[in-house]
Amino acid sequence: MKLRVRTLDLDAAGKTIIIMNELDALDLGLHPLDRASIDDKLTAIINTSSKFVKRGEVIVYEEVKDILRLKNNQKIDIKPIRRFKSKEYIRNKVDGRELGEKEIMEIVKDVVERNLNDLELTAFITSLYIRGVSKTEIKSLVNAMTYTGSTLDIKKDIIADKHSVGGVPGDKTTMILVPIIASSGLTIPKTSSRAITSPAGTADRVEMLTNVELEKEEIERVVEKTNGCMVWGGALDLAPADDLFIQIEHPLHLDPMLMPSILSKKKAVNATHVVIDIPTGMGAKIKTFSEAKKLADDFISIGKDLGMNIECGVTFGDQPIGHTVGAALEAKEALNTIMGNFSHDLVDKAISLAGILLEITGKSGNGKDLALKLLKNKAEKKLREIIEEQGGDPGIKPKDIELGEKRFTLYSEKRGRVMRVSNSQIVTLANTLGCPKDKRAGVEIHKKLGETVKENDPLITLYAEKNYKLEEAEKKLEDMEPIVVIEDLEKHMLTKKISEEEVLFLRT
């Protein structure tokens, strides 16, 4: 059925929705929430209207307009969609059967073409979580997810990459690691994500220093010139299925696709050597060393199957990395650090992970030492080159990065030592202050685990762009204890049982 387009600036989180007159829909046998193909190119979800949308007319949401580049009054052809085989394959997984390569390719293809709805996708994700994902399935998923997207075209024998499984706030390690690796002569085309609900993603942080939204060709040029880049992967169409899976996984707090997600993004940039950071600790995503070890072993063995040399670093994840959480605060801290004003845990983490990359690529027998040397001598220059090539000001100074002007500092009411820094409370505060939307909002942490605290020492400072957000965060802070100071550790041990925690050290 040919219908006349009426564009309307409606957004449902990127869902491809069209609104038809209900009689037109019925003529096609379509009901609200059924799916239809548009010009045989895109699958859309149907909403209906009895009057607002006239017969012969169709309203398209933003996403549909953008994907198909539609204009008002243009005619589009709407056809009901018949059954997809991938629905049956998902059912196989629900029923506990391992999926083969072809079944997975079909499912991923239909995900990318938007042929599967939220119910089907959720049933798939939930069953992957409950039934487990086998190594063969992971390999097929990675291949399918890479195949159904674009790839970065960089002609080098060795392409290095880094990824964190995430879950620890304030992790600006990438901003230190990429310049170190690029200054060693290795190629590292780093793509990153923006935050959805976490306080900041690497792309959000880097954006405070330079442009991160580059076209594929521009990225290839930047990497050709500087050996590295730090860009937003979102618009590049690298393993696009990943983002669609994450839209389901994220709100449900289920992540059976963790490994395929990460590996498909790496394969899409043709990475040959990858270091994966696994932050571990009771306050992190991965709780125990044995869990981290299992994940690391899987990464390494599946990486081998996929022709990637992968090494993992299990890092301490029980407090934020460095002293800041929030895009602008973190960009400032990273810039300060690379200029020699070190945040020690951040530096240690960055050179440890960079060291692994330098070793597995054969650049050095003692990677961590080399990484520290590069950080001291070459990384700042390299960072500024990358900033410039991506379109930013290479002379940027930390003080140029503005922070939210509404501020509140919490001071310690007692002396003692920091016994605990709560990742989750700091994330809640940062989000209440406006992160990730308000780039200049965030939390500064003055004292970290084990540090000595005197009475009236500042513990944390809250930054917000808007007064009411600062007020809301202050109110929440009253019921929180993001930084726990203990006067007398032994006395404390007697009055409060501390849950058993494995002590975790970085592997190298």
Added chain:
Amino acid sequence: MKLRVRTLDLDAAGKTIIIMNELDALDLGLHPLDRASIDDKLTAIINTSSKFVKRGEVIVYEEVKDILRLKNNQKIDIKPIRRFKSKEYIRNKVDGRELGEKEIMEIVKDVVERNLNDLELTAFITSLYIRGVSKTEIKSLVNAMTYTGSTLDIKKDIIADKHSVGGVPGDKTTMILVPIIASSGLTIPKTSSRAITSPAGTADRVEMLTNVELEKEEIERVVEKTNGCMVWGGALDLAPADDLFIQIEHPLHLDPMLMPSILSKKKAVNATHVVIDIPTGMGAKIKTFSEAKKLADDFISIGKDLGMNIECGVTFGDQPIGHTVGAALEAKEALNTIMGNFSHDLVDKAISLAGILLEITGKSGNGKDLALKLLKNKAEKKLREIIEEQGGDPGIKPKDIELGEKRFTLYSEKRGRVMRVSNSQIVTLANTLGCPKDKRAGVEIHKKLGETVKENDPLITLYAEKNYKLEEAEKKLEDMEPIVVIEDLEKHMLTKKISEEEVLFLRT
């Protein structure tokens, strides 16, 4: 945040959607697909718009307007929704833990208040399916689903009811059974559903004879007067969670809630004695007798826990019931049957199931005999009473029921016997012809299993309201064999292996 309502006749299958200006949404920390409460009464899903919806304004979908009886320019208060405990409880089920009574009550309450989105509901349904639903969980689900809805208020010690787990087309048994039971003096307030994707539901069939959309008080009056009714349960708010679960189960072809769904509807009419029909066969929902037996045992034992006397009838489900599929065709067949122009398998099924009810309520020692007597002597009169009290014409004749005028009959090209009648192909044909939307569309089956066929005997007739639907069905029919006629059974046995099937008989 107070916003000014703008109503717009948009429908997304009953989802409660509102469209806010994206800046207003961001001020509340809301993104598309997040949820918000309206006046603390209803949870809505957020879509956003940058221009079409002005700041300070909110567009509400039909469902929201209807539930809250909103008018244009009225102010409503939108608040972001915080976490619901039920999300954690669903996660418990995903992780394989049995749910307690309070957890289930919380989940069902949040389902009815629309606090859970499709992702969460699908994760719940999928995990119930994979992990299984325990008897304790079923009991809690039934209680919670009944508690969160209305109940029918009929003051009788014995209230009879009937239900079919479904899956066999043409099943108009209820239209014969209800008049039989009501004419015996027992009370049977029967509520039924409309078809969603099947060719016809009981409510659709009865609607061809009389009005089925009655208010609660009208139903109570009809039952008071005639001992029975046959109405649409949809608008009565009986166990409303059921419909919301079915919206997820149906498209995924998963039905872990089968038992709680049925039993909560029965409990909501205060049924004391229930017969449950379990159509069984390779072409039905339940495939084998052992599956049917297990389901029957569960119904009986959980019914006991809930204070309901339940008996099950395992019926032959491998071909349609009677000779017609489609609302008008079936209503006509039911009316003919009750007037003495018997469709024999339909009569046998109806009196067998009615017989079970007459026995468990203590009305008769040989229920089937009594049921046949009542069918011959009293049922027609009772049916006409019910038709009249529900607002229809008590003098209605079979020929008053119009059928689709676009018709096509398929004739047999050979002589022999009917070896198979395909439920699924007949359903596909009926739906292609326009069912369930086109009430006068459908399929008439001239020859059933085991019947002798001569060359050029009619096999099936297709009825449609619209020419193009008839044409489409005829085209599909070319690749189908809904009625398989075998010339020489033994020869056939030699050339084609017949899959093992258990022979099934009605229990009584």
